[in-house]
Amino acid sequence: MTNYVYKLRPNQTQALKISAWVDMLRSHYNWCLNDRMTQYYQQFIEGNYCDIRTKGEASPLTCFVSKSGATGNPWKDSKLDFEGKARNPRRSAGDIQITALPELKIARPWYNGIDSTVLQQNVKRLDIAYKNFFEGRGFPKFKNRSNFTSFTFVMGVKIKGNKIYLPKLGWIRFYNSRPISDGFTIKVCAVRKRQNGWYISVRIEDKSVPEYSAISVADSPKVIGCDLGITKLVHLSDGYQIENPKFSTNKKAKRTLKIRQRRVIRKTKGSKNRKKAAIRVSRFHQKIGDKRQAYQWKTANLIVSRNIDIIALEDLNISGSAIR
Incomplete structure (x- = not known):
């Protein structure tokens, strides 16, 4: 698996649309981060409360990823364990926020113009930031225009000559400085803004190419x-x-x-x-x-x-x- 980087040549309409996507995705990323921070504050700082009628533990319903919030659908479908008993595994915060994307598009219709997989990858980007935090690399921060300049496609991308097709953006010209060899398939594409224009990083893979095998030092004199x-x-x-x-x-x-x-x-x-x-x-x-x-x-x-x-x-x- 390897990456090729190309410079895009979008027309004026496409460039404005890509810039609008970045602004909306940055807003969505910050909203998801604030949602998780609100859930943590309500659950672990303010604490849960007891419902007077049911006498059961409850949590505030002001965020999607709350512990017992119905808005977030926190439980997955029932599954049978090895003993044949039904169990309902909890959804992760990322799964809940991805499930809530249709509701986001209803409340904010302008998000319908963004490809669904791009929105899903935006949430997974926050999941990676939280994973890095638990590994000791610092808590996720809210993004601004200077440090949020990219988004990712995971399917639907096609390349034909010096044009690349991006879902809901259409065919965009690019400088085909390094043609992709036959046999390679496109896995992931990331669109990124730099000072002199828009670039796209294409991750390609050819499963027929063998992986490098480990060799010992004794067998390699040089x-x-x-x-x-x-x-x-x-x-x-x-x-x-x-x-x-x-x-x-x-x-x-x-x-x-x-x-x-x-x-x-x-x-x-x-x-x-x-x-x-x-x-x-x-x-x-x-x-x-x-x-x-x-x-x-x-x-x-x-x-x-x-x-x-x-x-x-x-x-x-x-x-x-x-x-x-």
Whole structure:
């Protein structure tokens, strides 16, 4: 399984529609997060209460994922266990919110224009954020326009030449810079906004391609070790060193960034000129990111082309010490 990234060429109508989708999906994501936070506050902070008539435990019905709320349909269909007894497993918060999507479309008719699978993946995106939280990576945060710029399709995507079909968006032209080989099927597509336009990441798979099999060191005489450096990018065990270009911290890049940031500060807040200057800063950062990625691929190709069998790497947190 691999990913191909292409730049889209939507017309004006399609571009406006994609932007509207992102705004609505961001609002839906924030609503779902607030719904779960409300449920937690009501259940574990305020506590449950006792119904006077039934004398049973109850919870407030102001959120979809409440413990006993009928609005969320918290119980799945009855199933038989290994003893033949009926049991009703609880739905997860994500299942409840996905089940509530038809009610969302009734209350907010403009969500009918968004593909159903895209809305479902939006809820699953929040599930992943909660999973990361329980693994110690920080509590999910509300999204704004700067950190919510993408959505995902999981079915219905077709590619024909230099056009790609996205459900409810239609056929969109794109720069077919890397044709997909025969035999590969499209699994997932993610549409993302960058400073110079819209991009789509296509995940493709060919089950006929065999997976890499593990081999032992004893069977592979040619082994090379890679060590991440500071002044140099990578030190190889055979003595070869790969230079670190320092795309964002070299003298020219620092001067260019300083000038463009100064131009932003000098513009009037809220003006169009200030927005244009901010876009120039963002595009400069994107250019640096593209250079880093291209150099990383060039470095990887250089290492694997040295006629070796095994590459040994350190288990380091390199996210904070990448190419600067």
